[in-house]
Amino acid sequence: MHSAEHLLNGTMVKMFGCERSFSAHINKKKTKCDYHFQRPLEDEEIRSLEEKINGVIKQDLPVIIEVMDRKSAEKLFSLKRLPEVVGDDIRVVKMGDYDAVPCIGDHVGFTGQIGQFNITTTSFEDGILRIRFKLKSI
Numbered sequence: 001m002h003s004a005e006h007l008l009n010g011t012m013v014k015m016f017g018c019e020r021s022f023s024a025h026i027n028k029k030k031t032k033c034d035y036h037f038q039r040p041l042e043d044e045e046i047r048s049l050e051e052k053i054n055g056v057i058k059q060d061l062p063v064i065i066e067v068m069d070r071k072s073a074e075k076l077f078s079l080k081r082l083p084e085v086v087g088d089d090i091r092v093v094k095m096g097d098y099d100a101v102p103c104i105g106d107h108v109g110f111t112g113q114i115g116q117f118n119i120t121t122t123s124f125e126d127g128i129l130r131i132r133f134k135l136k137s138i
């Protein structure tokens with residue numbers, strides 16, 4: 001679920017130029033991610049998000065952990081979502097060359113282990129787009 005969240009965030013940034021989700025609730029069965037956004041998503045956009053993400057999952061990209069010092073990481077990424085306790089070594093999690101973001105969580109070894117990605121519902125209220133998704137093992 002958490003690895004799928006990486007792919008959803010990376011794809012949202014690529015497709016819509018928005019920021020990565022500012023809040024996520026991860027659950028075994030379903031997960032929701034919230035984005036600062038201007039409008040609801042259209043059905044067509046939801047389908048193409050799913051298609052793009054399932055495409056990356058199918059490619060079975062390796063998940064690579066790279067450690068860099070805080071100064072270099074700050075130039076590349078926003079570190080505001082990392083907990084304060086993280087020291088000067090910043091762990092960057094890469095999904096092949098598709099997505100890279102600093103993260104301290106646990107991840108799959110390959111994107112193919114994520115399973116099939118399905119958006120169940122989306123909603124939009126007060127500038128916040130919420131995307132809920134499920135995974136199905138393949």
Ligand SMILES: [Zn+2]
Pocket residue numbers: 002003006093103104105106107
């Ligand atoms: Zn992560």
